[in-house]
Amino acid sequence: MDEVKKAIHLAMQELRKEYGEEAQLEDGDDVVTVFNNCVLILSMHQGEIGVQFVGGKPLRVDAALSFYKEAE
Numbered sequence: 534m535d536e537v538k539k540a541i542h543l544a545m546q547e548l549r550k551e552y553g554e555e556a557q558l559e560d561g562d563d564v565v566t567v568f569n570n571c572v573l574i575l576s577m578h579q580g581e582i583g584v585q586f587v588g589g590k591p592l593r594v595d596a597a598l599s600f601y602k603e604a605e
Contacts, residue, residue: 537584540566540568540573540586541573541575541584543566544564544566544573544575545557547566548564558575558576558577558582559577560577560578560579560580561577561578562576562577563575563576564576567591570588570589570590571586571587571588571589572586572587572591573585573586574586574587
């Protein structure tokens with residue numbers, strides 16, 4: 534399995550752990566997965582999956598934005 538497919542597979546495994554075995558990307562969804570040395574952003578728009586890698590360590594900000602509400 535090539536590394537991109539493996540990364541997508543691992544991201545989807547984590548998605549299913551978090552949201553249940555039937556979880557999958559739906560139109561308009563974006564999922565961010567943090568790996569040890571990069572970030573993978575998966576998106577689904579008009580039935581097409583988008584894959585974007587951002588290398589390096591993500592910057593962390595200890596703050597919350599009011600337009601995103603945490604799940605209860």
